[in-house]
Amino acid sequence: MKWGLLGGTFDPIHMGHLRCAEEIREIFDLNRIIFIPASRSPHKLDAEITSFYHRAQMVRLAIEGNPSFSFSDVEDQRAGKSYSIETVQYFLDKYLKSIEIYFILGQDAFQAIQTWKEWQKLLLLCNFAVLTRPGYENMGLSGALPEESAAQFVYDEAVGGYRGPTGQHIFFRQVTFLDISSSDIRERARQGKSINYLAPEAVRHYIQKNNLYRIE
Template sequence: MKTGILGGTFNPIHLAHLRIAEEVREACGLDRVLFLVADTPPHKRIAARVPFATRLAMVEVAIADHPAFAACAIEREHPGPNYTVDTLQRLHELYPQDEFYFIIGFDSFRDLPSWKDYARIPELTNLVVAHRPGAEATEPMQLLPVAVQKQFCYSCSPEKWRHRSGNWLIFLQETRLDISSTAIRRLVAERRSIRYLVPDPVVDLIEREQLYRI
C-alpha cells in the first residue's frame, strides 16, 4: 500500500492541510494519507495548550467524509519529544508492507538539516516537498548538506531525485492557499468568523469547546 504521511500539530487543522494532502494523494497515486497528529514536537510548543485528544478529534471530524484519509495517533503512544525519524521507524514496524511518502512544506525541507538523524529520513520514506513556484531563492537540492546531496541522483526532471536507498525526493508545486493555524487562532480570539478557512465540523468543535478564546 502506498501511504502518505502528513504530520502537524493541527491546531487547528484547516483547508490548506486538506488540499495539499489531496494533491499529493492524486499526484503520487497514494492509497491513503495518514494525518499524523504531533504529541510533543521537539521544535515548537503546542499553542494555547490544546490537548492532543482535542487536536486529534478536530482531525477526525475534518476528514470523516474522505475514504482515503485517516487520523494517526501513534505519537501519543510514545511520551517525550517525538522525532520524525523515530516515528517513521515505528510506522515501518506497524505497517511493514507499506511504501511511505512523507509530505513536508518547503520551509520544513529547508530546516531538514536541523532534524534528528535527518540523513536517515530519505532511507525510511519517499519525501514529497510541497512548494510554490518562485518561493525558493536557490535550487531546492542545494539546501541539503553536500554529503546528503551526493546520496541522490538526478532522474528525468529537476522535480524528482532518486535516493541511493531507492526512495524518491519529489518537489511538488502546490495550490497556494495562504491559510495558517496561527491566523485562525487569532481570528477566534478576536471573535471573528473562521468559516471557509476550516471545515464546518471543525468550526463547530472549536465553538463547542470554546477553544482559542482569551
C-alpha cells in the same frame, strides 16, 4: 500499497492542509493519506499548543467522509518528544515494509531538515514529497542539505525526483497555495472574528463549542 504520512500540530487543521493532502494523493496515486498530529513537538513549547485531545478530535472531524484519509495517534502513544524518524520507523516495522511511504512536508520544513533528529537516516527510510508553491523558489537539495549529503541523491528524470542510495526519492511538487494558517485562525478565534471557509464546518463548530483559542 502507497501511503502518505502528513504530520503537524494541526492547531487547528484547516482547508490548506486538506487541499494539499488531496493533491499529493492524486499526484502520486497514493492509496491513503494518514494525518498524524504531533503530541509533543520538538520545535514548539508545550504551553503554546492546544491539548492533543482537542487537536485529534478536530482532525477526525475534518477528514470524516473521505475514505482516502485516515488518522493516527501514534505520536501520542509514545513518551517524550514527537520525532518523525520514530513515526516512519513505526509504520515500516508494523507493516513489514509492505507499504511504500511518502513523507509529506512543506518546503520551509524541508529547508530546516538538518535540525531534525537523525535526519540523514530519515531521508533514506522513505520517499519525501516536498510541497512547493507559486513564487517560492525551489532551491532543490543544495539549499537544504550539506554538499556531501546532497551528492548521495541523483536526479531521475523518469520520475521527476532525486533518487537516493536506498532507492527512495525526494520529490518537489507544486500544489495549490491557500494562504491559510493555523496561527491566523487562532488569532481570529481569540478576537471573536469569523473563521468561516478557513476550516471545515465541523472543525469551526468544534472550536466554538469548546471555546478554543479564546482568552478567558
